[in-house]
Structure formats: structure tokens, C-alpha cells
Amino acid sequence: xxxxxxxxxxxxxxxxxxxxxxxxxxxxxxxxxxxxVDWLPFADDWRRLYRPTLExxxxxxxxxxxxxxxxxxxxxxxxxxxxxxxxxxxxxxSLSTVWRRLDPWPDAAPGLSRLKERFVVAALSNGSMWQLIxxxxxxxxxxxxxxxxxxxxxxxxxxRVYLGAAELLQLRPEQVLMVAAHVYDLRAxxxxxxxxxxxxxxxxxxxxxxxxxxxxxxxxxxxxxxxxLAARLDA
Amino acid sequence: xxxxxxxxxxxxxxxxxxxxxxxxxxxxxxxxxxxxVDWLPFADDWRRLYRPTLExxxxxxxxxxxxxxxxxxxxxxxxxxxxxxxxxxxxxxSLSTVWRRLDPWPDAAPGLSRLKERFVVAALSNGSMWQLIxxxxxxxxxxxxxxxxxxxxxxxxxxRVYLGAAELLQLRPEQVLMVAAHVYDLRAxxxxxxxxxxxxxxxxxxxxxxxxxxxxxxxxxxxxxxxxLAARLDA
Numbered sequence: 172x173x174x175x176x177x178x179x180x181x182x183x184x185x186x187x188x189x190x191x192x193x194x195x196x197x198x199x200x201x202x203x204x205x206x207x208v209d210w211l212p213f214a215d216d217w218r219r220l221y222r223p224t225l226e227x228x229x230x231x232x233x234x235x236x237x238x239x240x241x242x243x244x245x246x247x248x249x250x251x252x253x254x255x256x257x258x259x260x261x262x263x264x265s266l267s268t269v270w271r272r273l274d275p276w277p278d279a280a281p282g283l284s285r286l287k288e289r290f291v292v293a294a295l296s297n298g299s300m301w302q303l304i305x306x307x308x309x310x311x312x313x314x315x316x317x318x319x320x321x322x323x324x325x326x327x328x329x330x331r332v333y334l335g336a337a338e339l340l341q342l343r344p345e346q347v348l349m350v351a352a353h354v355y356d357l358r359a360x361x362x363x364x365x366x367x368x369x370x371x372x373x374x375x376x377x378x379x380x381x382x383x384x385x386x387x388x389x390x391x392x393x394x395x396x397x398x399x400l401a402a403r404l405d406a
Numbered sequence: 407x408x409x410x411x412x413x414x415x416x417x418x419x420x421x422x423x424x425x426x427x428x429x430x431x432x433x434x435x436x437x438x439x440x441x442x443v444d445w446l447p448f449a450d451d452w453r454r455l456y457r458p459t460l461e462x463x464x465x466x467x468x469x470x471x472x473x474x475x476x477x478x479x480x481x482x483x484x485x486x487x488x489x490x491x492x493x494x495x496x497x498x499x500s501l502s503t504v505w506r507r508l509d510p511w512p513d514a515a516p517g518l519s520r521l522k523e524r525f526v527v528a529a530l531s532n533g534s535m536w537q538l539i540x541x542x543x544x545x546x547x548x549x550x551x552x553x554x555x556x557x558x559x560x561x562x563x564x565x566r567v568y569l570g571a572a573e574l575l576q577l578r579p580e581q582v583l584m585v586a587a588h589v590y591d592l593r594a595x596x597x598x599x600x601x602x603x604x605x606x607x608x609x610x611x612x613x614x615x616x617x618x619x620x621x622x623x624x625x626x627x628x629x630x631x632x633x634x635l636a637a638r639l640d641a
Contacts (some may be wrong), residue, residue: 195492291543300574301574315539321574339535339554339556340539341474
């Protein structure tokens with residue numbers, strides 16, 4: 172195991188994209204609702220609204236709201252932008268909660284089970300507590316703890332999220348390893364003293380999208396899967 | 407299943423005394439440290455300081471502190487009251503963290519596993535997040551979520567704890583069933599609209615103590631164990 176992380180006691184995980192495959196889940200539920208709509212770009216547009224919407228909350232332009240509420244706002248925007256009409260209020264309400272019913276990547280639950288034998292494994296996600304609980308039950312994810320940004324009324328990459336998680340775990344930041352498939356998340360975690368592991372999820376945005384690639388050496392670990400991460404951490 | 411709780415979606419559990427057996431754990435670690443001390447009354451005195459100490463925090467006489475910190479304060483007080491001398495600083499520090507290493511009652515983990523198939527099962531305890539995570543790992547307790555009062559900077563029976571838990575679970579209070587072996591906890595939960603289940607733990611204070619008994623009919627359910635509770639809830 173890399174010496175730099177020999178002091179790590181807990182692993183905190185980004186969830187949407189890193190643990191669960193949002194794209195295929197959104198497409199599946201969208202198609203079941205309206206087979207005539209092209210849900211591939213719809214899913215991508217919806218997900219792409221995350222960052223700017225959360226940035227508006229971080230800047231104070233939008234009041235604090237749970238991710239469930241923000242995802243409903245974003246859904247309405249994508250429906251309008253893509254001229255998808257005729258969904259009933261119940262259908263929109265149901266579709267907006269698809270983020271609670273996404274399947275994990277195949278290696279996620281087995282990898283977490285291995286890592287859990289050696290470390291505390293915790294979700295650290297922009298999802299609400301309730302979304303993350305539902306996702307864990309749906310995918311049988313064996314979290315030791317779920318730490319939603321809702322506990323801090325802040326969204327990643329706000330420092331309060333990373334430092335607040337370390338505080339709840341009664342650990343110093345360098346004893347916490349942030350695991351994510353997203354460079355922005357890991358860069359923020361690193362800047363606040365956490366250790367970092369990049370797990371590649373090349374299929375996150377579908378087969379035609381360019382996968383995220385970290386700069387060489389910028390994170391403590393790079394892995395292909397949670398099983399690979401467990402092996403690199405001797406778990 | 408009782409009609410009154412047909413709408414329940416989540417069960418929240420008191421932990422110290424209800425899920426884990428604090429008395430035998432404190433006695434075991436105390437004896438390993440100092441075989442000459444009578445740890446039975448020591449354990450009871452320590453535990454008995456909970457309520458008055460937490461009441462001081464609730465009244466604002468003590469500033470907010472985690473349960474770990476308060477338990478260390480209480481330990482020092484019991485050591486002084488009972489004239490136990492000669493423990494090193496490391497020994498006191500270690501003993502004060504025994505609350506992270508308590509064994510669950512034998513029916514707790516199997517009962518939670520059954521209940522988890524039908525409901526969200528969450529710890530709702532005065533313990534800190536870290537204590538509750540350690541207890542869950544130690545006893546392999548399959549929580550869906552751990553909700554520490556630390557998230558609210560309040561201690562039970564403060565209303566913020568019960569209502570804050572329901573809010574995090576995105577449920578109405580009557581959709582949440584509070585499970586505890588302590589009447590004071592359930593009375594507070596009930597007064598804020600939660601459903602209530604009393605689980606008897608007659609051995610909590612040892613074989614010679616009078617067990618807690620609720621008034622007939624004051625709680626929605628009364629059970630002998632988590633397995634019994636699961637059966638009563640058709641789980």
C-alpha cells in the first residue's frame with residue numbers, strides 16, 4: 172500500500188457516477204414512461220445541469236434545497252428545453268425520483284464489502300440522506316455510514332462537506348480517503364487535506380463520451396474499479 | 407400488524423441499552439484494567455450520570471459537546487466519587503471509549519436484519535456518529551442509516567432530535583416508529599407525533615434491578631426482543 176495513505180482509516184465515496192450508474196437508470200425509467208422520446212441526450216442534459224445548479228446554491232443565488240428538490244427543478248427545465256410535453260404531474264414526480272432507484276456498477280457492492288473489512292466506508296454525496304438511503308437499499312450497498320451534504324446545508328465542492336465529514340468521523344483530514352470518478356471532487360478534497368483515489372468510470376457518460384482523466388500523479392491512487400481499489404489498499 | 411402503525415416506513419432505534427448491553431461491556435473492560443475494583447456499581451453510576459449531564463447541556467449549563475467528551479467528563483467524576491485511583495491518562499482515555507466497543511444483545515443484529523427487509527432501520531442515539539459507527543462495525547449491525555444527535559447539536563429528549571430524524575428521512579412523524587427500552591425516550595417521541603415501540607431489556611441494569619415498565623397501552627407496541635418486534639410488524 173502506498174506509504175502516503177498508511178494512516179487512512181475511513182474512505183468516503185462520491186455516489187452518483189462513482190457508485191451508481193445514473194445514465195442507464197434514467198434512460199430505463201424514461202423509456203418506460205415515454206418510448207417516443209430520445210432519453211440518451213435527455214439523461215445527459217439533466218445530469219449536466221447539476222454543477223451549474225449547485226453552483227447557484229453555493230453562490231447563494233438559490234436558497235438551500237435538498238437534491239430531490241433541485242432535481243425536480245432541473246427536470247422541469249430539461250423537459251422544457253427538449254420540448255417533451257404531455258407528462259402528467261404524477262409522471263414528472265415519479266421520474267424526478269429516479270435518482271433513488273439507480274443500479275450500482277457491478278463491482279461497487281462487492282468492492283465496498285471488501286473495503287469495509289479494513290476501513291470505515293461512508294457515502295459522501297450531494298444526494299439527500301433519503302436518496303442515499305434508498306440507493307443503498309436498492310443496491311444493497313453496505314455503508315458503515317451515509318453522510319449527505321444535507322447535514323451541512325452545503326454542496327460539494329464546498330469545504331464544509333469534506334471537513335465536516337472528517338469531523339463527524341473524528342479523524343484528521345489526512346486519515347480520510349475521498350474516492351470519486353470526478354476530478355473536480357477529488358481536487359477539492361485534496362485541497363482540504365484529504366487523501367484521494369480516482370476510480371475510472373469510463374461508461375458514466377455513455378460509450379461515445381471522452382472519459383475523465385486525472386493528471387499523472389495528482390491523486391494518491393488511481394483504480395479501475397472498487398475491487399481494484401480494495402486490492403491496492405490490501406483490503 | 408396494528409392498524410395504527412400501518413403507515414410506518416422507518417424504524418429509529420435508541421442504542422445504549424436498547425441495542426447494545428453497556429453494563430457487561432463496561433464491567434468487562436474495567437476488570438481487565440483493574441481487577442481489584444468493583445465494576446458493577448461503577449458501571450451503573452457512570453450510566454446514571456447520563457441523564458443529569460445531558461439535561462445540563464439541554465438547559466445550556468454545559469456547552470455542546472459530543473457524547474465521547476461528556477462520557478470522559480462523567481468517567482472522571484465517577485472515578486473521583488468512587489475513589490478509584492492510579493489509572494494512567496492512557497488507561498482513562500481508553501476506558502472512556504468503551505462505549506464504542508459494546509456487544510449487542512443477542513437478538514439485535516438478527517432482528518434488525520429481518521426488519522431491514524421491510525423498513526428503513528436507523529440508529530437514533532445520543533451517541534456520536536463515530537461511536538455509533540464503531541458500535542455498528544463491532545456488532546455487525548446492519549443499519550440503513552446512523553442518525554446521531556450530533557447532527558442536531560441536541561440530546562434526546564430534545565424535540566429537534568425526533569423531528570430532525572423524520573425530516574432527514576423525508577417522512578411525517580407518524581411514519582416513523584421509535585424503538586427503545588426507555589419510557590422517557592418513547593414518551594418524548596410520542597409527544598412529537600412518532601409511533602412508539604417499547605422493547606423490554608430487563609437485564610440492562612443487571613439481575614437485581616427493577617426493569618422499566620410502560621403504563622398499559624401507552625405505546626403502540628410492546629415487544630420482548632427485536633425478533634419479537636419483527637414478528638409483530640410482519641417483517
